[in-house]
Amino acid sequence: MCVCIFFCKIKLQNVTRLCHTKSLISVNGQFPGPRLVAREGDQVLVKVVNHVPNNVTLHWHGIRQLRSGWADGPAYITQCPIQTGQTYTYNFTITSQRGTLFWHAHISWLRSTLYGPIIIFPKRNDSYPFKKPYKEVPIIFGEWWNVDPEAVISQALQTGAGPNVSDAYTINGLPGPLYNCSSKDTFRLKVKPGKTYLLRLINAALNDELFFSIANHTLTIVEADAVYVKPFNTNVVLITPGQTTNVLLKTKPYFPNANFLMTARPYFTGQGTFDNSTVAGILQYDSPSNHSSNNKIPLFKPTLPPINATGFVANFTRKFRSLATAKFPANVPQTVDKRFFFTVGLGSTPCPKNMTCQGPNGTKFAASVNNVSFALPTTALLQSYFFGQSYGVYTTNFPTNPPFLFNYTGTPPNNTVVSNATSAVVLPFNTTVELVLQETSILGAESHPLHLHGFNFFVVGEGFGNYDPNKDPANFNLVDPVERNTVGVPSGGWVAIRFLADNPGVWLMHCHFDVHTSWGLRMAWIVLDGPLPNQKLLPPPCDLPKC
Template structure:
């Protein structure tokens, strides 16, 4: 073990709170400590029903608090703290393991100079989608009087988003390696987001959206196909700066469906400005006639980032009670750079505290 490897020193019988955040740009991570059980008590700054687990899955940008109960007696060993990628896409990835060491305080300096054996945890296979799905389904809100789960029961606006990869025409005067001079792109509902030169929030607040963005983002994919089966023959995506405009306090449901275009892949989707409730998820194609009946509207997980399952779907609900312009995007940085993002424009409400405030007077000029 390298000299500067992180060491977590613990006392026998004590309980420790570990605050975890996945700061990786392009990797979802499995995390485990050899021979120890972790108790998940919080995700994305929201308390959850305690979950005992040997392995935690955490996607880029997610936070998770776990309780670590140290053994009652100092064991004659040290324990590897390990994290390595959960990866499902067709692209190559760095399948290395980052590591630290859990060490126990030894009584009366016993074994101080003795090299203790290092025990290693058993992590899932890098593409274990079943573990990822089962772990995600275990996360439930407390849903108590003190910490209620305020899940929107009625839905004002319903959306079905396909999420995944495709191809786009190569930029003018450039040569790309894809078929017919194309390049990889990522999209939601076949729209690859084009970054504007003027901030969406600025254009929205000053009513100068013309030429910056449009509010015609599609509520459904442009055409239906077997989303997790054989891809369609045409996998070209469009490009544009398109958003969805929502009235203040609208209750929104979004079903996000992974596609097998280029390859099925888990996509950690992050929503700015809101928490949402994960009311349902599953493998295969979402069935609007059967799956909504199975939604959990009692104690679903409340999050700001959720993994769209590889070869599957996830359904979320949120209340649009925060006026402004808010991105929703994949937390895999490379996918965001390829255009896997969109924006919600939440309009002002009628009350004085339901309006977007003006920019500060000392805001630097561009």
């Protein structure tokens, strides 16, 4: 077994974008952060040294962390943060995974600048289920604020209002030519004619799903969240925060006398404010006669769907199917031990006395799962669970169904107040789970990208309106549904997933819009140890950070 050793120095760095220079938190002086490259089956050791005033954790998004939950990274769930001057070594093995994932900070809004690609190659002598590409290129989308994002979310939580939106989106850290004062900060993808490129798309934006397209070029989707899918062609990709999508780009067989914009802009269904701008890079054929300094070369622009193109999104997401071959099977649970029904959406909490709040009707914005807004503890849940010290830290009475029934996608109820608690659901080892996630229209319907730590899951069904437990399961796909770690709960609709709880530990599930996570749209699953030695959570490492 190979060992991949990766050193992360968290430190401050001055970066200029949109004519603004600011000091941001980075890894090893790079923004975006460095690539973590490994092979399926590798053991990975990442030593993190914190040189900034902020508490820090890193999450290896999509890595299953089999029995290594101590390395998962969400603050106060699997670990206490790495404090200033401290170090922590994340130690995990990549098991039965290959493809594109990414790493990012998992505390407050630090992932606005602390993120980077994870590239997992197949085992040696294994090949892709498609023709080997000429070249592979990570393309990671992000968001840029001209001010400190930590101050943005801190102000929002204090006032109860929505946070100020970002000033730009970025491709590989660069906003591109469609923003003022940023034409020099443009990502350029230089290609050769007649070649096939593998683009590893990653949405690391904090709060927005994104449409992406390359003018006059077709993309072939071959992977989602580090799982191969049945290939299909598209001119536009929709990718939610937390998702990764590998696409094949076949270039034209000749040198075109043109350059081509590659653009991304948000898909948005909510009622609040959002960044309605467009990031762009340039696809440029690497010909001596085709240089960016030649202003006579035409520049083609792609056509992206409307901002609120929910119909397009639904049709696009339904095209994803697992390969379901002998080598890459779709091991969908055919029987279910436990069924859960979770509502997800926005709500409010009362304004504290002697304070003026700027949320709905003078309240503070909140978000919840089954009307419970998750309150972060001050001690890590995994540590409390492992040492049997849960009393006063968390409870295990999280509601497995909504506490009261209403028309979830119709007229909202008069009472929009949510409760606050640190609560979890306990699952015996090897439980097969079916979970229906129902979006609610309280304070406005909008989509929610839900990410489950510690597991992949199969998306067996989705639809609009209220989920019907008597009719909708008849249409579930139990043959070749897509396998993911992050799924978009449709605006005004529902999604059904299934997974096998075969990974002991404490696992966070949350909306990957960071504003919704900050407002409490998260909960935890506790999976108990199995009877065999290789089915038990390993003890914590000796350098596990202390709170």
